[in-house]
Amino acid sequence: MSDFMEELRLRTERINEDLSTFLPEEEGPQRTILTACNYSVENGGKRLRPIFMECTYELFGGREREKLLPLMAAIEMIHSSSLVHDDLPCMDNDELRRGKPSTWAKFGVDMGTLCGDALMIYAFETAFKSKLEPDILSRAVRLLAEKSGIYGMIGGQTVDVELTGSIPDPDTLRFIYEKKTAALIEAALMMGALASGADEKGVSLMEEAGRDIGMAFQIRDDILDVTSTAEKLGKSVHADDRNAKVTWVTFYGLEQAEEDVRSFTERAVSAVSLISQQSFLEELIRSLVDRSF
Amino acid sequence: MSDFMEELRLRTERINEDLSTFLPEEEGPQRTILTACNYSVENGGKRLRPIFMECTYELFGGREREKLLPLMAAIEMIHSSSLVHDDLPCMDNDELRRGKPSTWAKFGVDMGTLCGDALMIYAFETAFKSKLEPDILSRAVRLLAEKSGIYGMIGGQTVDVELTGSIPDPDTLRFIYEKKTAALIEAALMMGALASGADEKGVSLMEEAGRDIGMAFQIRDDILDVTSTAEKLGKSVHADDRNAKVTWVTFYGLEQAEEDVRSFTERAVSAVSLISQQSFLEELIRSLVDRSF
Numbered sequence: 224m225s226d227f228m229e230e231l232r233l234r235t236e237r238i239n240e241d242l243s244t245f246l247p248e249e250e251g252p253q254r255t256i257l258t259a260c261n262y263s264v265e266n267g268g269k270r271l272r273p274i275f276m277e278c279t280y281e282l283f284g285g286r287e288r289e290k291l292l293p294l295m296a297a298i299e300m301i302h303s304s305s306l307v308h309d310d311l312p313c314m315d316n317d318e319l320r321r322g323k324p325s326t327w328a329k330f331g332v333d334m335g336t337l338c339g340d341a342l343m344i345y346a347f348e349t350a351f352k353s354k355l356e357p358d359i360l361s362r363a364v365r366l367l368a369e370k371s372g373i374y375g376m377i378g379g380q381t382v383d384v385e386l387t388g389s390i391p392d393p394d395t396l397r398f399i400y401e402k403k404t405a406a407l408i409e410a411a412l413m414m415g416a417l418a419s420g421a422d423e424k425g426v427s428l429m430e431e432a433g434r435d436i437g438m439a440f441q442i443r444d445d446i447l448d449v450t451s452t453a454e455k456l457g458k459s460v461h462a463d464d465r466n467a468k469v470t471w472v473t474f475y476g477l478e479q480a481e482e483d484v485r486s487f488t489e490r491a492v493s494a495v496s497l498i499s500q501q502s503f504l505e506e507l508i509r510s511l512v513d514r515s516f
Numbered sequence: 517m518s519d520f521m522e523e524l525r526l527r528t529e530r531i532n533e534d535l536s537t538f539l540p541e542e543e544g545p546q547r548t549i550l551t552a553c554n555y556s557v558e559n560g561g562k563r564l565r566p567i568f569m570e571c572t573y574e575l576f577g578g579r580e581r582e583k584l585l586p587l588m589a590a591i592e593m594i595h596s597s598s599l600v601h602d603d604l605p606c607m608d609n610d611e612l613r614r615g616k617p618s619t620w621a622k623f624g625v626d627m628g629t630l631c632g633d634a635l636m637i638y639a640f641e642t643a644f645k646s647k648l649e650p651d652i653l654s655r656a657v658r659l660l661a662e663k664s665g666i667y668g669m670i671g672g673q674t675v676d677v678e679l680t681g682s683i684p685d686p687d688t689l690r691f692i693y694e695k696k697t698a699a700l701i702e703a704a705l706m707m708g709a710l711a712s713g714a715d716e717k718g719v720s721l722m723e724e725a726g727r728d729i730g731m732a733f734q735i736r737d738d739i740l741d742v743t744s745t746a747e748k749l750g751k752s753v754h755a756d757d758r759n760a761k762v763t764w765v766t767f768y769g770l771e772q773a774e775e776d777v778r779s780f781t782e783r784a785v786s787a788v789s790l791i792s793q794q795s796f797l798e799e800l801i802r803s804l805v806d807r808s809f
Contacts, residue, residue, distance in 0.1 A: 253695075256670070311629060340636065340670055344661055344665035344670060351657070357654045364640070368637055368640040373553065373637070381634075384627075
């Protein structure tokens with residue numbers, strides 16, 4: 224295993240352990256919803272958003288990881304909440320998530336709906352556990368809300384849902400990618416920068432880098448849906464085709480999509496290297512693009 | 517019209533105007549969700565939570581109402597988001613809310629689900645627009661999250677959903693009332709107190725008062741479901757009976773329920789009068805109990 228892969232494994236493991244310390248105890252009259260929340264968060268995942276936040280924090284010289292941890296947990300909870308609601312029958316109607324029953328399939332549609340709500344709110348409760356200076360913490364939490372909400376992730380998700388089955392114009396396609404996928408990755412990088420005391424210029428550079436990473440990541444996802452096998456991917460392929468979904472690949476073609484992934488990635492890597500040379504973060508960005516899974 | 521009723525009307529009108537300044541412009545690719553959010557918030561309502569917050573703020577001597585406004589708007593958005601999700605087919609399956617199509621009935625189940633999410637997150641974005649001192653603002657927003665989440669409103673809602681059709685024990689019945697209804701009223705009073713610089717003792721007194729008001733309010737609701745007419749209430753009566761729902765009235769009987777409403781109310785009024793004599797807030801608490809609508 225390469226040094227990079229080993230470090231990624233260790234960081235992911237460490238985040239999984241830390242994340243579990245922020246999950247609620249499964250007790251009291253409301254234990255069903257607490258169990259559903261924990262089930263949804265502990266159902267695996269690459270933990271990319273907390274890893275990006277952590278690496279950006281380090282990039283800007285942050286050294287008090289324990290103050291960042293609540294924010295890392297919070298962004299992963301927001302991400303989980305969006306997956307829980309995406310899987311609902313009224314949305315993607317997915318009974319499986321990473322090979323296991325999705326939250327609604329296991330706990331019922333009512334609990335699935337409430338669980339997404341619960342995780343969304345609990346993300347904010349968790350973020351406030353950080354011992355960061357109140358002014359910085361307020362700005363970080365506000366940013367998390369803005370990037371998750373109607374002008375961020377949820378905004379992108381609603382347009383995606385609305386347009387399913389019709390052909391979007393290029394601006395709208397880009398809007399969906401930037402909001403639905405990139406916005407929360409932008410938040411991860413920006414919050415990491417903010418928490419380590421970066422100035423406005425640094426935070427805004429990380430916003431651009433996050434957007435580029437998100438775009439590259441999502442387009443790679445579309446490419447894999449066409450070119451990979453279910454075995455490698457661990458989920459069904461050609462889902463976009465079956466859902467008659469217009470993606471970057473169907474819109475611009477495979478060749479252009481590959482080229483776009485490369486150029487978004489290079490832009491992100493050079494933005495990040497402007498701050499300092501931190502080979503792990505650069506390798507992480509490249510690895511997302513070169514992945515075949 | 518009594519002075520009290522006139523003041524209540526004026527306060528409600530003023531809050532409706534202020535609230536509308538915090539709602540998003542209905543433009544951009546995501547305008548459907550923005551329209552759904554505004555539709556849900558503007559669909560009437562007593563605006564009790566912002567009114568309680570405002571009155572408690574005044575009770576503790578707060579005089580910069582414009583700094584409180586974003587928090588007043590935020591708590592109403594959280595309340596609206598909970599109604600939007602409560603109405604969903606997987607929950608109460610209500611096609612009407614205050615005589616108009618409920619959000620999902622008008623915009624579809626997918627948009628209804630996303631709209632509840634969007635309002636929940638937008639509440640936090642809105643709260644951060646307050647110019648209160650960062651430390652106080654952080655505490656107020658954190659409180660809003662705690663009282664809305666798994667240990668507050670959503671916790672109560674999940675237990676209520678889970679128990680529908682079965683008979684809860686007295687502790688569980690009380691848990692549902694305290695969390696589902698009272699928690700957000702507690703938040704309203706506590707946030708008003710916090711924002712005007714109340715000390716911990718004052719905030720905690722307002723937590724108790726909020727709980728008592730919430731209990732009285734919900735039990736009165738149960739009583740009205742049995743004793744009122746659809747005409748007076750503006751919604752269908754005997755809904756609890758039709759849904760085979762155990763309420764305070766079916767559990768303890770009408771007489772005991774009436775007595776409990778009175779004692780919860782008196783406790784709340786005396787807690788509030790410990791801080792200062794503010795006749796409007798006291799009258800407001802009493803009016804909720806004496807209401808026949």
